[in-house]
Amino acid sequence: MNRLDNLLARLATRAVRRYLVGADQRWVFEQPPQGWMPPRLERTSLYLHVPFCRNFCPYCPYTKIPFNIALVEPYTRAAIAEVDWWADAIGPAEITSVYIGGGTPTLALDSVTSVLRRVRERFRVTGDVCIETNPADVDNETVKQLHDADVALVSLGVQSFHPRHLAMLGRGYLPHVAERALALLAESGFASINVDLMFALPGQTVGDVTADLARATQLGASQLTTYPLFTFPYSSVGKYRRLSAVGMPDLRTRRAHYRDISRWCAQQGFERVSVWGFKQGAVPRYSSVTRDGYIGIGPGAGSHLPDGFVLNTFDFNSWIDAERAGRTAVALRMAFAGQMSGWWWLYWRLYDTRIPLDDLDEVLGQDAPKARWWLRAVEQAGLAVRRQRGYVELTEPGAFWPHLAQNHFALNYVNTVWTQARREPWPQAVSI
Ligand code: SF4
Known part of the structure; x- marks a missing residue:
């Protein structure tokens, strides 16, 4: 998008949101007022953000820090303190689903287990626990820890089974590692195995994408989530693109990829369960983003409350300090007006x-x-x-x-x- 397109898109977005939501809605995230507390809730979901990564993928926009075993214990203590803060604030609500993402949760599964224990002590958890996993960390011990933590739905971030695309994404593992991880998860008795695959990668053909879908299905994926490469300006994919001089697929190519993915999934008996997700058979649906409300635990975690969105501080040390001091780690809030x-x-x-x-x-x-x-x-x-x-x-x-x-x-x-x-x-x- 050039500058003019960008400006036009912004103006159009502003006009649409003003028409739909009305002029009272302020589109500003601000520091919450002194003494701010969330409303009491009967029911919500919970998101736990585990910020550690061993390998930084150049396209990744998420809040993360390099994995260091010495940081896991302070992280765990702060996350448990944050669970307590929310439980005191909103009451012993029913938690209808738990989603654990990151970062790389599989780098700190003992910590995840401890935080989940506290969540179960302080809330009434009635829904499934879903977790993101990285192919490089999945082995028999991982599977055992996931079962011990009562995780039901697992997502494996494969992104591609093609060595060239994996190298471009900087994922730090080879295709056979992702294949072995998926085969192991698929035979380990989880209720659903989702596989994340990317499309519209520079130089990727429709054939490459459908070959990835077929490989994931062959190895036992029950859900496929396909999404395009988002080029966040602060990620280093921009740098990669300049270095490699590889063009991103244009809208027409992306449209063609998307159409072929949809057709391939329909032919193979997958049912569409979201814009990007397709599931096979009667397995429960794996989903990360579509919950109506949730509270977020961890640095950079967001919460969707009935009266607005709030975001925790993204800085790991500031988040730890806030939790240690018994203060909220919420740094920004956008209040809802009208029917927002x-x-x-x-x-x-x-x-x-x-x-x-x-x-x-x-x-x-x-x-x-x-x-x-x-x-x-x-x-x-x-x-x-x-x-x-x-x-x-x-x-x-x-x-x-x-x-x-x-x-x-x-x-x-x-x-x-x-x-x-x-x-x-x-x-x-x-x-x-
Ligand atoms: S994509 Fe996943 S593994 Fe890669 S840096 Fe981001 S959070 Fe870490």
């Missing part, structure tokens, strides 16, 4: 590709007619259909647009907030 919470819900239902029409009134209140009007327009444009009573489902071409919106969202909103949050432990304010 409902529109956010609808955004993620579009990401799910299935929108339950009967819930619109309750979730969007006075804005429900506006949402219905837009959904009808989407149907009339052939981007959605009603296969099941009470639901609008996006078609394959329809699903491509939330995929683009997701890309835009990641590049603009997430990038803006995360760039600032990585520069300063406690930023004053970040406008998006």
Whole structure:
């Protein structure tokens, strides 16, 4: 995107969000007011961020620090203190799902087990525990620890089985390591094994992508999550691209990859469960981002509360200090105005590709007619259909647009907030 395109995209986004959500919504993350506390909650989900990585992939935007065994113990203590802080603040809520991501959670599984124990002591956990794993760390001991921690759903971040693409991504392992890890997880009795695979990589063909999907399926993946390479400005993929002089696939190529992935998955009996995810059979769906509300534990972890978003400080030491001092590690908050919470819900239902029409009134209140009007327009444009009573489902071409919106969202909103949050432990304010 050149500068003019960027400016136009920004102006269009501002106009759309003002039209949908209204003028009262302030699109600013600010320091929470003195003494800020979250509302009491009956039910929510929980995200645990484990920030350690052994190998820094050049495209990666997530909050991470180099793995150092000496940091695991302070991390564990601070994470347990943060679980206690949230439990005191929101009450002994029902936790309907636990998602453990990073970073590389498999580098600190003893720590994960201890934090999960505290979560179970302080809350009523009724949903599945999902975890991200890295192929380089998966062995029999890992599998045993995951079962001991009652983890049900596992995601393996393979990204590609192709040596050239793995090298370009700087993943630090060879294809046979990813294949061995997947085969081991698949035979180890977890309820679902998701495999993350990337598409639209520089120089990647549609044949490369479908070969990766086929290999993952052959080795026992029950869900495939395919996503394009996000080029966050502060990641070093930009540098790689300049060094290698390899062009990123254009929108047409990305569209072709996306269409072929969707077709391949449909032919192999995979059902679409989100814009990027496809699952086979009756296994539970693995999902990282579509929960309606969650509390976040760990440096850089976000929480989605009924009245707004909050973000912990991204700086590891500042996060540890805050937890040690019994203060909240929340550094930034964006309060919701009007029906913002409902529109956010609808955004993620579009990401799910299935929108339950009967819930619109309750979730969007006075804005429900506006949402219905837009959904009808989407149907009339052939981007959605009603296969099941009470639901609008996006078609394959329809699903491509939330995929683009997701890309835009990641590049603009997430990038803006995360760039600032990585520069300063406690930023004053970040406008998006
Ligand atoms: S992609 Fe995963 S393993 Fe690579 S640096 Fe990011 S968090 Fe670490």
